[in-house]
Amino acid sequence: MTKLIFGVVADDLTGGMETAAMLVAAGIECGFVTDPDLVGSCGDVPAILVAQKTRVIPASEAVTMTEKAARALLARGARQIFFKYCATFDSTDQGNIGPVSDLLMQLTGAEYTAFCPASPALRRTVYNGHLFLGTELISDSPKRNDPLTPMTDPDLVRVLQRQTPTRVGLLAHSQVNAGADSAGRAIAEAAARGIRYFIADTIYDRDLDTLATLTCDWKLMTGNATIVQHYPAIWKARGLIATARRPPGLRAVGGGGVVLAGSCAERTLEQLAEFEKSHPLFRIDLPNAEDVAATVGDALDWARPRLDRGPVGFATSGAPEAVKMAQQRYGREGAAQLAETILGRLAVSLRSIGVRRFVVAGGETSGAIVEHLGIRRLRVGPYGGPGIGTAVTEDEDPVALCLKSGKLGPIDLFATTLEAMLNPEAVN
Template structure:
């Protein structure tokens, strides 16, 4: 029986992929990249061995050498867990620069696995990410014309995926268009086998086309893309269904484990939303949250002046609101956020006299550290239902909590789910990690209905 091993370049991407694999019937577990040392023993000790293991790295914007080294270390673990097929998960908007990190990591993994050709499939139609004629669009708008063109870390100024990838690798990059995909898996497999390119960008604008791509690449040792490709994959146990034509039931939030049945046992748990993302959708969600929830904007200057003191003030404020309920008894979580306008990204701050520019922490680093420390502190005081917006913020939060693995639970929206894990202190938390541009406008207020049906 084949076992899938996946490497995601950020934490929201990992749970995004795990959500889609679970929907297809995979038994899946997510392992944070900072918890790899003892992960093999923990995974082997699970009562039901997963047939998909997703490792959540924080490598999307890391130095290239670090991203490559972390990815290869993750591959080592996956191979030790008997994975024999692999999936490199990156953002559906192909977040990267001309230096990387998608290309260098693909180069390293494909060389290690002796993968002669790897498909590149960022599409996720359910979230408006499609590739047609090689052009990546976001809700019908070419990537370079979408809000992603102004991303503070990875501004996307081209729309053709091959043009985004080519500067990052010395390997040839090819394309296969939808007219070939629409002929079916066998025709697509034949076209891919005839390509001389190591990396092949494949059009996909519908779930049916993702199904075709998944079928055509079912025997590939390595595939790459956003999480959408997982929606066409078949779990190993389906191979023994004797032609029933149906997939196993998707992994449920409470499937066979005590951990994932414990929400009702903690009715007085506090709730919290934290957002470090500057993305367009998250800013819309912050605006909606401010209108309906207690809200506190992070004071970056206060963090520069005295981070511990500002953390203390934030903890007191969160604890004063985290156990609030609305008139129907539903959670009314406080919202702690960093950005509600792009103007926030150009603010100048005062640093202590004598501190060299090279030694000045970037505001985004201070925000991530602050939110991670805030969540970790209040989690040990009963605030154990937590929604996190932003990939970098999610990585910092999971690391600060010391979560060693995440069990995937109920889906909130395409690519976003609740998950559970234990902190370094043994506290059980329910956590949702939301990619910046995913989710509906009201997610900060509506996600709790899924956790408390």
Template sequence: MLLGVIADDFTGASDIANTIAKGVAPNGGLRTAQFLGVPKTAAAADVEAGVVALKSRTIPVEEAVAQSLGALNWLLAQGCRQIVFKYCSTFDSTRDGNIGPVGEALADALDVKSVVACPAFPGAGRTVYMAHLFVHDRLLSESGMQNHPLTPMTDPDIRRWLRYQTRSSVGHVALDTVRKGAEEVAATLAAKDDTLVIVDAISDQDLITIGSAIADHKLVTGGSGIAIGLAENFIRCGLATGNSGRLIGRDGPEAILAGSCSGATRGQIDVHKRNHPTLAIDVDKVMSGETTSDHVIEFITGNHGEAPLAYSSGTPEEVKAIQAKYGREEVAAKLDAFFADTALKLVRSGVTRLVVAGGETSGAVVSALDLGSLTIGQEIDPGVPVLLSDGEKPIALALKSGNFGSADFFVKALKRLKAS
């Protein structure tokens, strides 16, 4: 294994796995596998890039650090020459962490400084300029992320936000330096003594330049975009031959589960409602136990072939009201358990194509399914590939971060998940 990735949630893991497997034209990417948690055995010999998916974004800092160091040790044991700590392109975190503490812990373990921190993902509208994070033409704090139920991002200055979370100073490499080329970026980083350094990027070419500049860095952190140029480094020096996303999938019954409250997911649900059966999950009734996963199973199985969607997505006002009534952690834990139980029963009942929207929801679902490693297939939309589980009865998955995907994503995903 050449490249190892530690991802702080499951949708983010499939996002960066897609980026690495796809690579850049004409050479393509690396043979990539995604692992759900830290594996207990070695990876297959032909895996060139391994992505370890954790559910560490919103857990206590100490647990996130411990899990990430465990993933690091496994990846190093597989022979990885470079490690990526992958977090969301909207820098999802509180003022206390977990991005900064995990980044510092990994840097300490590898004894490195001047570690790039770049959440930019221009293909999904996320750019970094003057150390400020934008979502399309809006500052992060005006993009809707300020209303995130678990990690509200109220400050677009990620250098300042990261400084709250870390022990040391946070550096910055400006866009004009990036535009001077990889050698200039490399020299600027080498001259810095900061542990973490924000690097501006507003285009894929900027990320390719950064990737070339850090070809020999042991550690890099960022969104999935930071990996755009990393596969090419290994191909260029003859360590890998190149690869592109394979056409894989599974025929059979389908289901869509959405637990994200992002504006993009709510819009996708509205579009889906026009021509397909949908079920709105009443969170109050889930909390009281009046609504159970069996109600969702009955709805899904009764509408196979019609792309049935069950969702708990609400407006920011609805989310705040339900959190005020029951408590933020209590609501999150109950919904995670609800969706996990639902997905497990759906797969046991024969569902072979499953689309899940929302990072926390996806993490809960795949943890419950215990699928082992996942093969990375073709891209559905930027940041979202087809995933195929191993085993005698594989299932095809799409794990979508809340803000990702086109308006018709759900229908598109189900079509791409088919084997034929």
């Protein structure tokens, strides 16, 4: 059996799917499950990813769920564990990046690890330990208004240190720029002083390549999906995997198509506006949607006569003012849970009337919908660009899914992705 080179635990489904899609695009077959109990059934593959909805749940629950996933991957002989989180380091002072990393350090026996959320191609960079979105510090960007994980401190060393008793330090850009060997010596010297976690300055794609070379043999690495693209070439060069082969393509899926949007990110709002130019969109009034059954029923009644004419959309997404109103009425977590419950139950009802193609916007929303649909395993297609991960269930009555990060994707993603699901080979 092929040795499991790479075992990934992802803290949401959108980023998890994007990570798996990057590996598939590089010719690395990657098992994708949402239930750690299915890790053993993924077959003879060099990479397996367990994606779970752990980003914003209580830290103790996130640790418990992650432990089960990591133990399953380690039991399969995973050479390295990779903890995948968001490019904007989505977390709070209670976690969950710090507590989960503490658990993974213990399980893997790693001496130290690094944190690399950067995605230079998307202008998410880290310099002097500070996270930038384009030219703005993250604390000056729209991310400061995130309803669940507002980022008001750009210094990731401080952010992470508030989440963990483990000492956090900086791997400065001058050290990264000097190459993997030099960076490794800098880390070893800092580790001798008791530092175990390193925020990695990352400005350019070449920095990602350096960091991948540096960390390829580590027991534990953490970061955003982007650095994962740099590992396959290293594995091949070192003979850890055979020559890459193109994994089987995704099946074409017919049936109705829908967009389900729960993200309040500016990009998702722009994508919804573009979709609404040519497709019907049902906007759910979340501040007045406490009767879930009635809200779902109204949305389904609206959809029935329209689905035969093409894709439709549903959104609990709103501008910051609308989000604030919902949070004032239900509380921050209550508003998020209400939106996820409505869209999750709506997805189940839509599936019952023939919908088989779903584009979902938002990490938490994606997790809720996959849970409601009872999906535990997916075949992921090759990477289609930032924020685009597509997959199909492997049962007799397949469902096609695109789980989209709220902050990413081209403006016309909703309509074009639903169309592509009808004939995925045409775009792969």
